[in-house]
Amino acid sequence: MKKTFLSSARRRQILLAWAAAASIFALAPATASAAADYPRQQITIVVPFPPGGPFDIIARALSTPLAAKLGQPVVVENRPGASGMIGATRVARAAPDGYTLLLGSSGTQALNPNVFSGVQYKSPDDFAPLAELARAPSILMVGKASPFKTVGDFIDYMSKNPGEINLGNAGAGSVSNQAAMTFLASVGGKVTAVSYKGTAPALVDLIGGQIDALFDTAVQALPHIKGDRVRALAVTSADRIASLPNVPTLNETCCKGAELLIWYGLLAPAKTPKDVIGILTRAVLEARSDPQFQAVMRAGEAIVPSPSEGAAEFAAKINRDVVLFEELARKAGVVKQ
Structure with a gap:
């Protein structure tokens, strides 16, 4: 019988192909098993x-x-x-x-x-x-001692004194700044933005009088509003919220059709x-x-x-x-x- 000899390069190609095929078959059950027993840890x-x-x-x-x-x-x-x-x-x-x-x-x-x-x-x-x-809606709040009793007061002062209101936020990309940007785009005002690493520290400074105003979600703001530590001027939902029936919406006060959740x-x-x-x-x-x-x-x-x-x-x-x-x-x- 005539023997067939393979070059070393050809033998290497065959071995690599076998190794690749073997790895595919070996990995398939492992992948399936990883999904099958998920989750297996914290x-x-x-x-x-x-x-x-x-x-x-x-x-x-x-x-x-x-x-x-x-x-x-x-x-x-x-x-x-x-x-x-x-x-x-x-x-x-x-x-x-x-x-x-x-x-x-x-x-x-x-x-x-x-x-x-x-x-x-x-x-x-x-x-x-x-x-x-x-x-969740956001709430525009001011400090308890603030002269602003309504959104109208806030907008009037802002328009006459551009940049004088210090409006806190949890950072440029935060939800509090998102609400502030939408509000300011609607009313055309200018404030001085004061950024924090979160709304929790911003709330502390609002209560302490270090900043003038802050937008925050109802989830976090309500305990402070109900505790009479800050004053709510408006909510960003289309309708008033049950927890604050006497606080108007932006839609009612200054920004027709405004809603931000x-x-x-x-x-x-x-x-x-x-x-x-x-x-x-x-x-x-x-x-x-x-x-x-x-x-x-x-x-x-x-x-x-x-x-x-x-x-x-x-x-x-x-x-x-x-x-x-x-x-x-x-x-x-x-x-x-």
Whole structure:
């Protein structure tokens, strides 16, 4: 029988092909098994603002029912700074394995990319949306000793004394600044913006008289308003809120048709396996329906989305708002920082 001899180069090609095929077959069961036994360890929700703020309140309210649904501990990790960009970047760069999630908002996901030049993540590309958790109105507040009794007083003084009002915010890309930008674009006023690493420290300075005014979500602001530590001038919802029936809306006072609801939602890193995204989304939707979570949201006048609103609807909202805030920033003449 005639022998066939293979060159060393050809033998090397065959061996490499066999090795590649073997690796494919070896990896397939491992990948399937990774999704099948998810989750098998602790899950972290990264909150990109300090403890005590609306992000923190929502994340902690969600963590208990979510842990019960997933059968693993869910911990909250506060990573404040840079208007939420430090925390958001941490999640964007995390391993896409479903164990590191972001409590994001319209500020971190839609506003930041339009007001900062150094954003180290791309929204929506670097994230896989799971579900919107809540949407909440903001409240324009002043200190208890403030001379401003109404929104009209505030606007009148602002128009006659441009730049003299110190308006606090939790950073240029924060939800408090988002509300302020929308308000100022409507009334055409000018203030001096004072930025903090979160609305919690800004509230402390508002109460102490170091700043004149602040927009904050009802989730965090209501205890201070009801405790008579600050005064509410207006809410950004279309209608008055049940907790503050005597406080008018911006729609009633100065800005016809105005409505601004800040949304909060849970996101995973992009490229997280679809099976894992499916498990997470189902668990988040169930946790969102938990009576205790809903009670915390109602206490803060936040609206929980309907059960039918899941990952697809949340993704569409993010895409829409990225375009919306790009236009708002352009109209406001925002120069990226």
